[in-house]
Amino acid sequence: MNKLINVIGLGYVGLPTALLLSENYRVIGTDKDEQVVQRLRSGKHSFHEAELQVVYEQSLARGITFANEYQKADIYIVAVPTPFLVKSKKVDPKYLVDAMNEIKAVCPNDAIIVIESTIAPGTIDSYVRPLFVDKQVKLCHAPERVLPGNIIQELTNNSRTIGADEAAVSEEIKQMYQSFCKEDIICTDICTAEISKVIENTYRDINIAYANELKKICTNMGLDTYEVIRIANYHPRVNVLNPGPGVGGHCISVDPWFLVGEDSENTPLIQQARNINDSMPSYVWGKMKQAIEAGESGHGKKVVGLYGLTYKPNVDDIRESPALQLYKQLNPEEKSETYFFDPLVSTKVVENQLTDFNQFLDSIDVLLIFVPHDHIKQKYDEVVKKKIKIFDTNKTFEQAAQV
Ligand SMILES: NC(=O)c1ccc[n+]([C@@H]2O[C@H](COP(=O)([O-])OP(=O)(O)OC[C@H]3O[C@@H](n4cnc5c(N)ncnc54)[C@H](O)[C@@H]3O)[C@@H](O)[C@H]2O)c1
Structure with missing residues (x-):
């Protein structure tokens, strides 16, 4: 048997x-x-x-x-x-x-x-x-x-x-x-099995941190990070990843800490990579706020809608997600003035979370896309028609403002 x-x-x-x-x-x-x-x-x-x-x-x-x-x-x-x-x-x-x-x-x-x-x-x-x-x-x-x-x-x-x-x-x-x-x-x-698994995810985390750091440098210089990376990747031995609004999930944002916990003295690169990736949710939020204050989305007070609570597209897993990392860092006023929506998250995980997409769109002036689920790709034209200003954190949408 x-x-x-x-x-x-x-x-x-x-x-x-x-x-x-x-x-x-x-x-x-x-x-x-x-x-x-x-x-x-x-x-x-x-x-x-x-x-x-x-x-x-x-x-x-x-x-x-x-x-x-x-x-x-x-x-x-x-x-x-x-x-x-x-x-x-x-x-x-x-x-x-x-x-x-x-x-x-x-x-x-x-x-x-x-x-x-x-x-x-x-x-x-x-x-x-x-x-x-x-x-x-x-x-x-x-x-x-x-x-x-x-x-x-x-x-x-x-x-x-x-x-x-x-x-x-x-x-x-x-x-x-x-x-x-x-x-x-x-x-x-x-x-060997234990450490080989942990270094795989640490490798990913460090490479994402490099892309995120490049995003900060290029943004300061007024350059398009994605175009810069696209060109650099023509080098036969270079494969820079794409930046984003942070790193979440139960693996890449967690496993590198295991190496730090075991040997804090010899892991400055790993610690710095973690810190860079953890800085990204508030970085993109800050860039969006600067653009709003500069009048990019018209005059007057603007209500922001944050789209995407999961840690990556087309999954329902919210563990350590960049959006939830950001939520913890927002001040009470920002929290109360922002609406949140994710088509794959029906349970309430933050205040002001709406479960109806139309109601969400009707409540906001500015859309900040953290996670490019297929859903928002299909609904993009609808958002544009409503004249909502769109900020994109992943360069999924060519026409949107990048942060
Ligand atoms: N999710 C991934 O993509 C992924 C990928 C590779 C490795 N891992 C690793 O796999 C492990 C599990 O991750 P997951 O994403 O499946 O977690 P999960 O949270 O989805 O599932 C864990 C399950 O274990 C149950 N549980 C907790 N304590 C228990 C106990 N003492 N006895 C019986 N059940 C118990 C929980 O109720 C839960 O249903 C983690 O170490 C994670 O790092 C996860």
């Missing part, structure tokens, strides 16, 4: 992984959140993601089940949150440690525990191994690389890394992932 896998944490990473594994394994998904489990049991999944509905229905038909309780299983896959501690910048291991203690209470000897959550280098040695001194389990780290919005495709087509203590464990877990992953799977030790 196929081995039984208990996937712990049924969010953006855990749920799609559980669904794909259920094609070849018996799978039970466990989440602490009762609502998440209730929804999954009642035939609904909890977030907006391409192809997820089809894969979910196929998986239900194959017999996947969902529970709040941890199960006795052969393999555990753990995809719980791993935030950072604001003061020390170290990984906050509380969800991981809770999950490990619960697994320990039910797992048989020799169970394999695969941690997919992103963790700082050394986390398994510091926080996980000591919990199992009196129980024989096999630990493994298989960090996840998926891009939200395209998770099913990425799970199938991204290469991945497995860190384990023993070759036999690496081999078994490699075979498990090969049941749905078509790309190369690299086996290494646990700490």
Whole structure:
């Protein structure tokens, strides 16, 4: 009989992984959140993601089940949150440690525990191994690389890394992932797997910070940053990224801090990149205000509408999003005088958030686009017709003013 896998944490990473594994394994998904489990049991999944509905229905038909309780299983896959501690910048291991203690209470000897959550280098040695001194389990780290919005495709087509203590464990877990992953799977030790994942996202963060710094320089010089970057990228070994209103999400804006938390002395570049990216939401807001004060959108007081509360286009994930970073920095007057709208966020996350797009447009004089969802691309002409002044933070719209 196929081995039984208990996937712990049924969010953006855990749920799609559980669904794909259920094609070849018996799978039970466990989440602490009762609502998440209730929804999954009642035939609904909890977030907006391409192809997820089809894969979910196929998986239900194959017999996947969902529970709040941890199960006795052969393999555990753990995809719980791993935030950072604001003061020390170290990984906050509380969800991981809770999950490990619960697994320990039910797992048989020799169970394999695969941690997919992103963790700082050394986390398994510091926080996980000591919990199992009196129980024989096999630990493994298989960090996840998926891009939200395209998770099913990425799970199938991204290469991945497995860190384990023993070759036999690496081999078994490699075979498990090969049941749905078509790309190369690299086996290494646990700490190398931990740090290699974190440096991938740090690399992205540093490169985005460079683009954002260029945006500040070019703006000061009255130059079009995007055109400058487009030309520089003709160099055969240069690939400057595009700037934007900041960096959000649960990965790129978080993982670099894990390196800072482990070695603050040797990470000035990483810290500076984080600070540059964190400065962008208020930078673009300030540029927009300057333009309004200079009369670019006509005379008199202007009501601003901020479009896009998620951290990137066409997903419903608002974690660490630049718009929410900005919201925290606005003064009470600015907050009360600004309207917010996101077509993919129906729950209320800020004051003055409107859920009807027409009402939103009717309430504002100026539109500041933080996230270029497909929705606003389709509605752009409607906004122009209403003579609303548009400020764009991503150069998605050629005709809009850039900030
Ligand atoms: N979202 C991504 O795109 C992405 C990509 C790569 C890596 N990761 C990493 O994967 C991990 C999970 O991220 P996510 O985006 O899936 O998070 P998520 O918040 O979407 O899901 C985590 C789930 O774990 C549940 N949970 C928390 N503590 C639990 C516990 N003790 N036992 C059982 N369930 C518990 C929560 O209720 C939640 O449903 C994080 O370490 C993240 O950095 C995420």
